[in-house]
Amino acid sequence: MGLRGHNALRESGGQVVRFLVSLIGSTHMAFPSHWVRGIVTPAEASGGGSVTWAHAVYERTDLTDRFSIRTTGVTAETRLVLYANEGRARCFAVEKVLGLIDVERDLIQPLPAQFRGKERERLLGFFVEASYVALIVNPFWVLELPSRNNILEVFALQVSNGRPGEFDSRLKLSSVVLEDPLPVSAGSAR
Secondary structure, eight states, rough: OOOEEEEEESSSSEEEEEEEEEEEEEEEEEEGGGEEOOOOOHHHSSSSSSSSTTTTTEEOOOOHHHOOOOOOOTTTOOOEEEEEEEEEEEEEEEEEEEEEEEEEEEBBBBTTTTTOOHHHHHHHEEOOSSSOEEEEEEEEHTTTTTOSSHHHHHHHHEEOOTTTTTTOOOOOOOOOBSSSSOOOOSSOBB
């Protein structure tokens, strides 16, 4: 899985949640990255049915329709995100993958009080980055799994500032944003 880069929103010794940030329409969406299994191009996925990747089948789900977001359609930047956990696997199209970002847990904001309907099932909150606001998508809603309490706590990582003996489970990725896209797959999708 190639990404444009990896960033951290304020480094600290606290808890962080790693997100895959992408565009759906003009909306920045953040997906907890623990359940991302791959990212492929529509051409690699071929066809409109399910996607088979690394011996797993990912049923397509249309998040643009589920969120009622208008998109420009398939472009050169369009990717299919393969998302799975607890025996459920889905893939969904995004207009552009921006990359991975680690966000300190205390920088994640809940939805404002005026959001009282179904959006509370779909969205967990938001965070503010230098150039955008990202809505955090409920991964249990994406996979149509029973919802849980304190969902973001499932994805929180304890981050070390390099002190000996501290646990640091973050992937070792460079902290640059690349301008040119990298290859997006290491296998074949059918």
